[in-house]
Amino acid sequence: MGQITLAGNPLIAVQLRRSARARRLSLRVSRLDGRVTLTLPNAVPEAEGVAFLRAKEAWLRGQLADVSGPVMVGPGARLPVEGVPHEIRTGPGRTVRQEAGVLFVPGPEEQAAARLKGWLRTRARDRLSEASDRYAARLGRGYNRLTLRDTRSRWGSCTHDGGLMYSWRLILGHPQVLDYVAAHEVAHLAHMNHSAAFWQQVEALYGDWRAPRKWLKEHGTELHRYRFD
Structure with missing residues (x-):
């Protein structure tokens, strides 16, 4: 796998991936960490892939702008449980307690996660x-x-x-x-x-x-x- 850099502000690092199974060019943005991957069929020249990437630049920058960063789990953070967002708070007792959109976690804050x-x-x-x-x-x-x-x-x-x-x-x-x-x-x-x-x-x-x-x-x-x- 190689890498190219798309000029602009900011610069975008793009991983190049060759695939014998791919039938067309494809561009993917990881929703987890924002990694960009351009997949090329084996028969497609790299220059064609770069041209495809430049044609998709506006779309790509829009996708990267929407990527959210990681959430460190702990008091004050919000965490979904069965699809419902919950606020994490410290609380009394010996076990985690779930109440109306809140997770009460006992013990020291550093052990909450x-x-x-x-x-x-x-x-x-x-x-x-x-x-x-x-x-x-x-x-x-x-x-x-x-x-x-x-x-x-x-x-x-x-x-x-x-x-x-x-x-x-x-x-x-x-x-x-x-x-x-x-x-x-x-x-x-x-x-x-x-x-x-x-x-x-x-x-x-x-x-x-x-x-x-x-x-x-x-x-x-x-x-x-x-x-x-």
Whole structure:
């Protein structure tokens, strides 16, 4: 992967990526960190890619202006839980308490992020276990284990031996998005591919999956803005 710099104010660093699978030029701006990637099919000269980039400069600068920076989780910050923004405040007690758009976190402020992360992971496991159990029962197939990770490349996966993996950050998004991902991965217990039969199975389990899938594509990276370390 190479890099070029687009002149202007400010300068824009653009990562160049070659792809044997790409059929056309494409320009992508990461909603997480503002990284710009220009993908070129192998047969397209770099000069053509640069010309394409310059033609898209106004659009590109507009996209970069809209990119939000990271959010450090702690008292005073706002954090979504199941799609609803919550203000983080310190509070009494021994566990995190959720009340009408506020998360009260006990203990020293410097430990708030770690406490919230643990609370969110527990909540995510509960919701994802319930959804996976429900869809697996509907499918008539069981799964062997459920694990949570903090992955950026995928929201879930299913292994050949029936293991389900999910990103715990799904708990930050809308409940229907979490439900869709659970249905998607459970459907892989029957179809370890993305064939027409697989998507028919997802629809049979979940219903119309297009809206939550579109939301993840357009807004999913926003869930990685929240930093807990």
